[in-house]
Amino acid sequence: QVQLVESGGGLVQAGDSLRVSCVASGRTFSTYIMGWFRQAPGKEREFVGAIFWRGGRPSYGDSVKGRFAISGDSAKNTAYLQMNNLQPEDTAVYYCAASSRSRVQIPKMSNMYDYWGQGTQVTVSS
Numbered sequence: 001q002v003q004l005v006e007s008g009g010g011l012v013q014a015g016d017s018l019r020v021s022c023v024a025s026g027r028t029f030s031t032y033i034m035g036w037f038r039q040a041p042g043k044e045r046e047f048v049g050a051i052f053w054r055g056g057r058p059s060y061g062d063s064v065k066g067r068f069a070i071s072g073d074s075a076k077n078t079a080y081l082q083m084n085n086l087q088p089e090d091t092a093v094y095y096c097a098a099s100s101r102s103r104v105q106i107p108k109m110s111n112m113y114d115y116w117g118q119g120t121q122v123t124v125s126s
Helices: none
Strands: 002-007 010-013 018-026 033-039 046-052 068-073 078-083 092-099 120-125
Touching (some): 033 068, 046 092
Antiparallel strands (some): 002 018, 018 078
16 A cells, blocks of 8 residues: 655645645555646546656646646655646646556556545635
8 A cells, every 4th residue: 555645735826836745655666656636626637747756757737738847756755746837727636646557658547546645725816
């Protein structure tokens, strides 16, 4: 089992930046991919981005490309989501997810991930 705990959400204004973190514990050696999803009220869970935990180019959802960046610190078992130029439409609960299955490409479907954090709220005011 892998446990994921997000932190760093909050209330910001449009144009601001925010970084959220995800700390993994447990059987972290079995983690291949760390990803971020978000879900706004009344909407489906949306792929934000993900990274191969052992190195490689991150993959991003179309709505955040060029504004968000994912990174990881394997020594700290921590993944980061840096969000720049935030807009009201970015308001959502942001979830950290991990996949323990080796894949050639980063999956963008939520059912491809095995472990989930509890989520952290990000609210962007206009």
